[in-house]
Amino acid sequence: VTDAPCAGFDEKLAADIKIEPSDPMPDAYRKTLIRQISQHAHSEIVGMLPEGNWITRAPTLKRKAILLAKVQDEGGHGLYLYAAAETLGVSRDTMVAALLDGSAKYSSIFNYPTLSWADIGVIGWLVDGAAITNQVPLCRCSYGPYARAMVRVCKEESFHQRQGYDLLVAMMKGSPAQRAMVQEAVDRWWWPVLMMFGPHDQDSVHNGTSMKWGIKRFSNDDLRQKFVDATVPQAEVLGVTLPDPDLKWNAERGHYDFGAIDWEEFWQVVKGNGPCNRERMAARIKAHEDGAWVREAARVHAEKKIARPTH
Numbered sequence: 655v656t657d658a659p660c661a662g663f664d665e666k667l668a669a670d671i672k673i674e675p676s677d678p679m680p681d682a683y684r685k686t687l688i689r690q691i692s693q694h695a696h697s698e699i700v701g702m703l704p705e706g707n708w709i710t711r712a713p714t715l716k717r718k719a720i721l722l723a724k725v726q727d728e729g730g731h732g733l734y735l736y737a738a739a740e741t742l743g744v745s746r747d748t749m750v751a752a753l754l755d756g757s758a759k760y761s762s763i764f765n766y767p768t769l770s771w772a773d774i775g776v777i778g779w780l781v782d783g784a785a786i787t788n789q790v791p792l793c794r795c796s797y798g799p800y801a802r803a804m805v806r807v808c809k810e811e812s813f814h815q816r817q818g819y820d821l822l823v824a825m826m827k828g829s830p831a832q833r834a835m836v837q838e839a840v841d842r843w844w845w846p847v848l849m850m851f852g853p854h855d856q857d858s859v860h861n862g863t864s865m866k867w868g869i870k871r872f873s874n875d876d877l878r879q880k881f882v883d884a885t886v887p888q889a890e891v892l893g894v895t896l897p898d899p900d901l902k903w904n905a906e907r908g909h910y911d912f913g914a915i916d917w918e919e920f921w922q923v924v925k926g927n928g929p930c931n932r933e934r935m936a937a938r939i940k941a942h943e944d945g946a947w948v949r950e951a952a953r954v955h956a957e958k959k960i961a962r963p964t965h
C-alpha cells in the first residue's frame with residue numbers, strides 16, 4: 655500500500671468537505687473504507703437471517719407485516735452499502751466472494767440465535783438501537799457515498815428500533831410468562847450487543863486512522879458509553895433488568911459505569927466459533943447457489959440487449 659500525498663485530500667478533510675469517488679485519496683483510506691463498508695453491507699445481509707427466521711411465526715398479521723418490512727429494509731441497506739463500496743473500485747462479486755469464503759467479517763451479533771418471539775423485540779430495541787448509535791455519526795463520514803447512504807439507513811433503523819420497543823411494551827403488558835420471556839431475551843442479548851461496538855479503544859487497530867480521516871467520528875468506547883447511557887432509562891420504563899450487577903450511575907463522570915465485557919467470547923465469535931456462525935454462512939452460501947440461475951438469466955438478457963440492433 656502506497657500512501658503518497660494526494661492533491662487536495664488533507665485540505666478537504668480539514669474543511670469538512672466530502673471526499674467523492676473521483677477525488678484523489680490515499681490507498682490506505684480507500685482500503686479501510688472498502689473494508690468497513692463491505693463488512694457493514696455483509697452485516698446487513700447476514701443480519702436478515704436471525705429475524706427472517708420468525709416471519710412465518712409472527713403472532714399477528716400486523717406484527718408479520720412489520721417484520722417483513724424490517725427484514726426487507728435490511729436487505730436494501732446491504733444493497734446501498736455494496737453500491738457505496740463499488741464507487742471505490744471494488745466489485746460486488748469480489749465482496750460477496752470474500753463473505754462466502756469466510757475472509758470478510760460481518761458483525762458478531764448476527765451469530766446468536768433467535769430463540770423466542772421476544773428476541774425479535776429485543777433485536778429491534780437493542781441491536782438496532784446500537785446500530786443507530788454507531789451509524790448516526792457515520793452520516794457525517796468524510797466519504798460522500800457512505801455518508802449519504804447512512805442518512806436513509808438511519809431513518810429506517812429508527813423505525814426498526816421503535817417497532818422492537820413497541821413489541822416489548824406489548825409483551826410486558828401481557829402475562830407473567832410473556833414478561834419472563836422478555837427478561838430472558840434481554841439477559842441473552844445484552845452483552846453481545848455491547849460487543850457490537852468493537853474492542854476497547856486501546857485494542858482497536860483501526861480507530862486512530864479512521865478517526866484521523868473522519869471515517870469514524872467517535873471511538874468504539876465512546877459510542878458504547880453513549881448507548882448504555884441512553885438504554886438504561888428505556889429498560890427502566892420497560893420494567894426489565896439489565897443483567898449487569900456493576901451497572902450504576904456515576905455522578906462524577908455523568909455516565910453509567912458498567913461491568914467487564916467477555917472479550918474471549920467476542921473474539922471466538924469473530925473467528926467463526928459463535929453459536930450460529932456455521933449456520934449463517936451455510937444459509938448465505940445456499941442462497942447464493944440457489945440464485946445462480948437469476949445471475950445467469952440477467953447475464954444472457956444483458957448480452958441480448960447489447961446484440962439487439964438499435965432503431
Ligand code: FAQ
Nearest residue numbers: 694697698701728760761762785849850852858859860861
Ligand atoms: N463484529 O480496529 P477495530 C447492522 C473487527 S449493525 C465483528 O475497532 P473498526 C444493522 C473489525 O472489523 C452492524 N468484527 O475496527 C442491523 C476489525 O477487523 P478487521 C454492522 C468486529 O473498523 C440491525 C477488528 O475487529 N455495523 O448491521 C466487530 O475501526 C439489525 C478490530 O476492530 C457496522 O458495520 C464486531 N462487532 O471499528 C442489521 C457499522 N467489531 O476489519 C440487521 C460500521 C470490530 O481489521 C438487523 N462499522 N470488529 O479484519 C464500524 O463502525 C466499525 O467498523 C466498527 C469496528 C465499530 C464495527
